[in-house]
Structures are given as structure tokens and as C-alpha cells.
Amino acid sequence: MRYPLSEHDYGAHPAVLPPDDPTRHDGDAVPLPVRLDLYRKMQEMRLFEKRAYDLFMRQLVKGTSHLSLGMEAIAAGFGAALRADDLTFATYRGHAHTLARGVPMTPVLAELLGRSNGLMGGKGGSMHLTSVEHGVLGSYAIIGAHLTIANGAAWSAQYRGSGQVTVCFFGDGTTNIGAFHEALNYAAVFQLPVVFVCENNLYMEYTPIADITAVPRPAADRSSAYGLDPVAIDGNDADEVYLTATTAVQRARAGGGPSLIEAVTYRHGGHSRADPGKYRPADEVEAWKRYDPITVYRGRLQRLGIDQASMDRIDKEVAAEVDRATEEAIAGDLPSPATALTELWADGGSSWHN
Amino acid sequence: MRYPLSEHDYGAHPAVLPPDDPTRHDGDAVPLPVRLDLYRKMQEMRLFEKRAYDLFMRQLVKGTSHLSLGMEAIAAGFGAALRADDLTFATYRGHAHTLARGVPMTPVLAELLGRSNGLMGGKGGSMHLTSVEHGVLGSYAIIGAHLTIANGAAWSAQYRGSGQVTVCFFGDGTTNIGAFHEALNYAAVFQLPVVFVCENNLYMEYTPIADITAVPRPAADRSSAYGLDPVAIDGNDADEVYLTATTAVQRARAGGGPSLIEAVTYRHGGHSRADPGKYRPADEVEAWKRYDPITVYRGRLQRLGIDQASMDRIDKEVAAEVDRATEEAIAGDLPSPATALTELWADGGSSWHN
């Protein structure tokens, strides 16, 4: 028998380091407008979540929330590869994925603040962001389930002949739960138009993924169990993500069936607001903070001839947007008490008897 | 999208045929006494289950029951490879696995008949055979769960330093349920002394496994997802099973961790008593009936110099044993009504209030 914590002290496991060459994808065939858009999107996610964190510290965001600071390239890269009517499924760590689809900041932030102008009127909260209008079919907070639900959306798209592709995001830790296995097999059997994206940030909550997973690459090393090709990519390089996403989405749309993509990344902060993230080797944290997807991308744009000033302008615009959203969210009313009892049923109410 | 029943009519899928050379293992290093024991055990299972079927037809066995006629080599081969104190976990299709551990026929048959001299006094029935005394830690009727429970027994053995190995049997269809995945990963992470045995009889209930599984070999093609070696064997050859079992069990006992073994076999009859098994190509059924594990083994013993008469003697002894068990089971009393309310709790009762 093997007990990981007999092999190393807690937090003293071997560090996993990021790639060291950020220029690898400079020459990739990604059109410049797409690249500028990717940059802007990542900044939106970054500045939005930093603000969410501040508001948390000011106790305006209650409960918990899970940030994806440092992981923005994945949501951004996939967002850019999708058609407006494509469908996405995210987790409790889903702010970025929601913004990626074009959902405005105000309702998202207002939802975190529990206001009536929140995306779900305050009833869902940070962990359940949903905007059907934008193809954001929900954020799910119990590990595993939404992979199976994503299959259903893909099945329906195929049945209805809509040509929509479904993309489902989840974490490395999620690859060890039963629903992952059922969903992947099911998608492969029926050749569903769905792309599963494992955001491998190397940790479940406070446990390194390597300690509790039988294989080194939690998703890619499982692909063959579903007859799928193993795909592991640099999740901090928006171009690598974007191109991989484009291929997988096109394949799905063309009837080529599901894909499973493992995008390796890192979260800058803790698992959730309460967590300082102390269980991670310092050199690992440092290296990944240096290999920040926004830094990587800004460097690339610069090498490709975009001047600092244009990028600064984007940053400023985004910052202004975040400020505006903050004001609008804080200005939102509390939900009307009556709404606590609405929308359980399709008739709008929650009555259980006559 | 792919719909298997668009590709072929129901029951008209490609046949999967057995190996065609039954002599391959004639020269294997299996001692003759073990071989004679394997033969006897398989006959016990066979004749016992044929009798169970008759009693079913006579409406003495109620409810349902699942026979493993044609699959005996697996339970027998593993049974012979185990130490008396090793632990086994079976499914609703578990008569053979129970007999394999030395549980006498009478209480097993009496349990099927719902008698007080049944293995569990009639409270468990055909699908839940358990004999702790013989290391038979239960038969489980809901797909998947017992793989996780087997891990617990293996963990405990390791923790207690007992040196026991746990063996867990399940079907091909079971490889698509979530608990399979969780159990395999868990066993591999903690390097538990457990052997998982997938009895691949090519069908779940009435659906060919190939139609609803993403890979051709439902267990072996998943091994690498758990860092395990792929092992697929001829489940109708008791020697191949026995030798594979011995290796895996020794490995587990020596601290080498878990194994996953896929043993390919076939059930002669339907899934359960109600099922005539009509969804299977006729040539497939015929070929596998010819490649009957008992026929294969009798042929081998004959080639190895055992005369027909000795084998007939074994058959007769076993038949007499089955007759005796039948009499004893039928002579058993009905369970006393009071027992319906006993043994929910460790205090022997079922009270929920003071």
C-alpha cells in the first residue's frame, strides 16, 4: 500500500513547472484581430476577478467564490473559437467562462453580490452563473454532473440539427469521479458533438492531483479508455488553446465526435476565497506566476508589433468597464423577498399542493 | 452522432467467436491435483445451477436468478488460486463464486428457495449470497458498488497486516458505470491488494457490450487509465484463468498493488431466468456452446491421461451432492416470521425508537 503523505510532507511534493519558452506560438496562424480580442478578454476576466476579490474582502460578496486568476487563457481561447449559439457548461469556478461568452459584467457581478439585477436575481450566486441567452448553460458546483448534462445538450443539438457544439469545462480533480467516466464513454459511444476541457491546474482543492490520481496526466492519460486521442496542451498560452479549440470544435461540428482536451495551467490564488494556497511549493507558485497567460500574451503581441500604448488603452477600457459594473452592481436592489418562492416550477411558482 | 441500432438490427450485430484451439494450455504448469479439483468445481457449479434452473421452473425458486452456465472456469480458476482466508466479492450472478470458496450447496440452494436453512435465512436471496466464514463477503445486485467495497476490504487487510488478498468479480457492462472508474483509480492510487476480474460475457443484459462501449475490450482497454497493464484472457480455459489468477494474487499479496483482468467468456442461457437470450447471433451461441469450459477441460484431462471413468465418477459424486442439497433445501422450514424484523442492527433487532 502507498500513502502519498508518507512519501512527502504536506506541501512538500515535487514542483511541476510551466513551459519555459513563451515565444513558441508567436508564429501561429491566429489572425491579429482575434489575438487582440483574446488579449482583451483575458484582461476582462483578470480585472473582473480582481475586483470580485476586493469586493469579497469588503464583505460585499458573501458565501464563497472561486477565482480563475492565472487560468484565463483557457476560457478566452475557447470563447473565441465558438459560434455565438454554441453551448458551454462551466463549474463553480466559472466567472471567466461566463464572461468569455459575452455576458456583460454587471449582471455577473451583481449576482455575486446577491442583487436583484444579478444574472439569476441572486438565487444562484457565484457558483451557478447561467445565461441561456449567451449559450452559457450553467455553472455546476457538484463535481462531475455537468459533464453528463453537456452530453444531453450535444445530443439535442444533433437531434435538432442545429449544428451547435457543446463545450464542457472542468478541473483535474474531476477526472477521478464516476460521472467523468460515464460521460466520456457515453459521448464516445454516441459520437456526440461535445468537447470536454480539463483545466488541469495541478490541484484539486488542497491536494496535488498527482497524489490521488493513478496516472500523470489526469485527462490525457484517460483518453484511450474512450477511444479518443490524447491531447495535452499549454493552458496558459491563449494561441495554443485557441487553435486546439478551433480544431476540436470544427471536428465536433462536422460530425467527428467528442474530444477530451487537457489544458495545463495554474491558479494564482487559493482554491476559494478562504484558502491562502499554502500547500504549494513556493518555487512552483513563483514560476507559474511568471508564466502568467496575460504576461505571455502581452509579450507576444509586442513581438508581433502591437505597441504598449494600444494595449494600455485596452487595459484602461476594461478597467473602466469593471468600474462601471461595480457601480451598477452595488447600486442594484436586494432581491424582492417574494422571489425566494418563485421559479421552482415552469408556472413561475413553488406550490406543492392545491 | 452514431446510433448502434441504425448500423445493425437488434440481434444482428457481428458475432464474436471463441478461440478455436482448446489444446493451447495442455502443457501449462498446473499440477494435476489442482486440475482435478478445477474440473470437480466446475461440475459442481454446472450441476448446481442446472438444478437451480429446474427448481425455478418448478416455481420453488421465486423472484429472479442469474446463472453463469458456461462461465464456470473463471470462478473455479480464481477459487483455486486463493488462500482460504482471502476475500471475494461477487455480483447477483454469484452462485459459482460462492461455491468456489467452499460454501456447501445446501445453504446456497436453501437460500434460493427462501428457507430458514438458507445462507442468510432467506433474507438475502439468490442475488446476495454471503458467507463471511468462507471469505465470501457478499454478492451485490446494483452495478458498480462492490468494486469500491472490495477496495475497503483490501485496505483493511493491508492495515491489519493479515496478508489477505481481495478479489472482485463483475461483468463487462459494469465497466461503464462511474463506480468502476472511482474504484480502479482508488485502488491504483493506494496500491491496494485487490484483483478486479471483469467477466466479459459480451453482453450487459440484452445489449451487446460493443454497442455501448467506446473501446473493444471494456476492461483491458481501460487499464492504462489506471496505470495498470492490460490483461485479457480466455475466460473459458480454467488453466489460463488459474495461472493468471495465481500471478495477480501473488503480486497483490507481495505488495505489488491491484490488477485488472478481463476474462472473455459467454453465458449459455439468458441474462436472468426470464430471458431466452434471443438477441444473440445463432452462430455465436453455437460456437460458444461448443467451446464450453467443461468440455474444454474434460478434453484436456483426457489428453493428459485421466480416464473417462474417473471423470464420470466425479460427475456422479457431484450429482449426488446436488441431489442431497436439493432434498435438504426443500426440506428446510420457511423462515420464522419473527426473522423479518431481526438483524437490521448489531443488537439483532430493528427498533428505531425507544
Place this chain on the structure above:
Amino acid sequence: MAQLTYRNAVARGIAQEMRRDERVVLIGEDVAGAGGVFKTTEGLLDEFGPRRVVDTPISEQAILGAAMGAAMTGLRPVAEIMFADFFAVCWDIVANQIAKTRYMTNGQVTVPLVIKSGNGGSLRFGAQHSQSVENWAMAVPGLKVVTPATPRDVVGLMAAAVRSDDPVLFFEHKGLYAMKSEVPDGEIVDELGKAVIRRAGTDATILSLGLTVGRALDAAAQLASSGIEAEVIDVRSLVPLDIRTILASLNKTGRLFTVEENPRLLGWGAEIASIVADEGFWDLDGPVQRITTPYIPLPAADSLEDLVIPSADLVAATVTKALRS
């Protein structure tokens, strides 16, 4: 008007709705080629083809997740969970996802699906294949819960379930599959949330569901011969619950009995008893009594199983004793 078995009525109800609405699809283990392990979906593959009637792997979470995702995006799936006991392997999808998503999204998402399942005991299948688990579903806000007791009601309630824009758990009773009775020709559509008075009476109200409807009726017949006129109500729908019919009956009879197949603790009758102890308190002439399977898993042996599931005799004896004391 034709005689139809309860099991065939299931297929008829589904077929009625599939003919009407292309968005209705059926998935589950062995529901297509084999026509269901209980033969409740026989003929549907032939009529509607492999695109609308789909066999799945043994992956209950994947099945219900697929149904949910499809329901969220324009289909109206019917999914089968073969034995209701197996809800336990996919309860997250049912209780945490299907039931809660509309509320959590403040109504953005609608989840119109039906989960049909073989529920209940009396077939000697033992503890893991015999449970009555309507009460599991009743406890989770966001699920409609029905149990038909007759072939006619199977058709009518199935139609209502498929047409409902909310998720419906449709509990078929395995012990009733072989029951045969008259079912009117033509389309049958019921309304969810309506109990039915199966026998009128003045002395006691007996609530029943699924298998226990027949037993309650048998008990009422016994009671009548000794001068007690019991009113037997088939509750049919636990959510929504037809409290009005129940309270009106109690108002007439003054005594309430429930006949529940589920084990005692928090069986469906507990909720109704608690409602009655509140809203019907001043109508009660005596204690509310619940007749249930005891607090045990079901034993496999026929002799034991027959002992523990409430019988007509037990119902009659309980009512008699209560009314005579």
C-alpha cells in the same frame, strides 16, 4: 375500449406522446431493442426508430444527465431507470441538478423530462430491487412525483408527465405490471396533482398509492361486510399533492389511515399525517394511523416479503380496531 396490461399501458402512453410530439425521445438500458426488461417499451423502437428510442450503457448518471441537458435545450426526453432502487446511483443528477436548476437560474432554464422507473416490492427481488422510493423524491423540492395504480392511469399520467414543463418522476409499480383492465380508446391525458376516490365511504378515509390501492380496496370490501364504510383514495400524485380531496374526505369521515409500501420512517404518509394533524386537526375524531412496511429493507424470501408489505387483512384489522376502540 380494450383490455390492456399495466406494462403495455406504459408503452401506449409513451407512444401516444411520441406520435404527437417529435421532441419526445426515449433512452435507457435495454429500452429499445429488447423493449425494456419489464417489456414496458415494447414496439417503440419499431414505430419510432433508433434515433428516438435509444439503448444506453449501464451509466445511470450519464442517462439522466443526457436527459437533463436535452430537456434544457428543446427536447422532451423520457428516461428509464430500470429499478427505482437505482436512483441511488444517480441521485445527484435527480436531486441536485434536475430538481434545482430552474430555481437556481431564476427560471432561465426549463427541464421538461420524465424519468420512468420500476418501483416497489412483492416480486421477491430482495432488498436492492424492491424498494418503494417515491418518498425520496417527494423530499426534494422541484420534482413532480406520480404513481399510477391502474393501466388507464398509466396512460393518462404518462401523457401528463410528458406534457409537463417540469421534471416528473413516474413510478411504475413492478407488482402491477401484469395487471390487466379496461383502458378507453383514443387519447388519454390526465392532470398532475389530482387524487381519485376509488371507493366512497363515510366512516374512515384510507389513503393508498400504487400497489396499496388494490389492498386498500380489498380491505374496504372486508370492512363493509362488517359494517364499516371506508373511503379509499388513490393519491396518485405526491407532488403536487391533492390536499383538498384528502381534507374533504377527512371532514366527512373523521378518521385517517395511510397504507404505505415504503418503510415507516418518512414514508409519504408522514407528510400527509402531519398536514392533517395541522389543517385537519379539528376534523379528526381519533388518531391518524399509518400502516407501512416496517422499518427494514425488504427480505427476499416470499414468505417474509408477504408478511411485511401491508396486506388487505392488516389494513382491515387496523381500521376495525381503531374504529371499535
Place this chain on the structure above:
Amino acid sequence: MAQLTYRNAVARGIAQEMRRDERVVLIGEDVAGAGGVFKTTEGLLDEFGPRRVVDTPISEQAILGAAMGAAMTGLRPVAEIMFADFFAVCWDIVANQIAKTRYMTNGQVTVPLVIKSGNGGSLRFGAQHSQSVENWAMAVPGLKVVTPATPRDVVGLMAAAVRSDDPVLFFEHKGLYAMKSEVPDGEIVDELGKAVIRRAGTDATILSLGLTVGRALDAAAQLASSGIEAEVIDVRSLVPLDIRTILASLNKTGRLFTVEENPRLLGWGAEIASIVADEGFWDLDGPVQRITTPYIPLPAADSLEDLVIPSADLVAATVTKALRS
């Protein structure tokens, strides 16, 4: 006698038992290195080492299956399911395997294990992380079910749970983790199945559990100032249930109220109300009333969550209205 938080009391209770009995082991997600996401197992890895305190993958079925198999073969595991909502992903292991195996095997197998879990709302975690699901467990024969309301009871009931030869579901209330109060020094061991009268009274009996104990006590204080003396009972153990204490109180007060955090339908109070409507019928001076979270999933927004979980004010108002009418 030291001040201890409810969360630290959990670790103290487990440590007390681990010191006493080498067979006691602890498994769960992040329970070892991190000391639990709610910090309820802090210090246990340091004291007992990585062999007895084990971090697992996110595999709730595998965790509980491992606990069950180990319990069947000589260990006495404590397993954590982080949030009680997650019981839905492993309900098969709990409800169909752990609960039923002893009965099905006619007593051959004993399953002495504890499943601890963070239950309940009030922390603004939303619908999938806030449920009170003791009632799910109470409905399944074969599971003992406890919910401590104080740090002292956490220790005593944990000890009782670990020493029980039956499986025990130990519901910690997340909203109480920060609660701090006196806990006696030395070994504390309670008995399962005993309710506690937290405040004596003569006019009404208020049953409470977990988070609602404090709210019921606050309500009783309010009521006292307007001349109503309510007796507040902390039920503590749903299975076994201390009916005697409840009926004795009712006998004294004549009125029964339950304060339940679970949503209305088939909350734990329904069972008690149904028992009282039967066995306590002649003691009742008026309707039995249940105060529960409405029939909804919990909303995330603080303002909405506070509205729907029963408050002291709501309890006081309900009792006042009932007694004054």
C-alpha cells in the same frame, strides 16, 4: 473545562476515539494535510500519521465503499463527505449497501462506520452546498442519524457514533462550526437516541435540531417575555428517535411545534408529527405545527437565504398565534 469551537470539537471527538482504538481510521478529501476544508480534522494527521488519516481523490463512492469494506473486515472508519449535498453522488453506497448489508446477510456482516458531513445552510453557499439532508438518511432503514447542536455534543455524539457497531451518519452543521462554548475535560461519550430538553416549559413543546436549536431557544426566550413558557427539545438523534421524551413533553404542554431546516415535504418533523398524531393524539390540545424552510432549494443571496430558513422570530410568532387563537 475549556472553550472549544464546534469545528475543533469534531477533531477532539475523533482524536479521543483514535487514541483509544487503533482500528479507527479517517478518510476523505483534504481531511489529512489540510485538516479538512472546514478545519474539522486539524491536527489529526500530525498525531496519528498518514496511515490512519488519509487524503483521497474526489471519489465519494470510492471513499464510502472503502469505508464500508474496511468496516466489514475489522476496522472502524470515519469517512468524510465534505458537504452533505454530496451524499447524492454516493447515495447507493449509503442507502443500498451500507444500510442494507447487515440485514441482507442476516447479521453475518457488521458495518461499524461513521460518515461525517457538513450539513445545512446559512452560509450563502447556494442550492448545491446548503441542504439539510438528515431526512434523506432517516428514510432509509439501517442508518443511525445524529446532529449535534453544541461543541460538547459534537464530542459526545462522535464518540458514541464511533463506538456504535452500526453505521452512523454524523451531520455537522456548517453554520455552527464557529460556535464556541464550554466542553468538559476528559472523555465524553454519549448514548445514541437521547433527546435533550434544552429549556423546560409548560405551554408548548418545540422540537429542534442542529441550527434550529439556537433559534428555538431564542424564540422561547421571546415567548417567555410574553408569558408563554415553551419547552425546547434538541432532538439530537433522528434514528434511534427518543419518542418517550417527546411524548412526555407533549403530555405536559399539549401543543407540539417542530422547527426544521429541511424543506417542508418529508422533513424530519413530518415523521414526528405523524407519531404524535397517532400516539399522542389524546394529549394534543390543538394542531401540530411544523415550521420549516419552504419547499424550495436554498437561494444564494444572503437576504433571501435569511428569509427562508426558519428564524427565531418566525418560531415565536407561529407559537404565539397558535396558542392565542
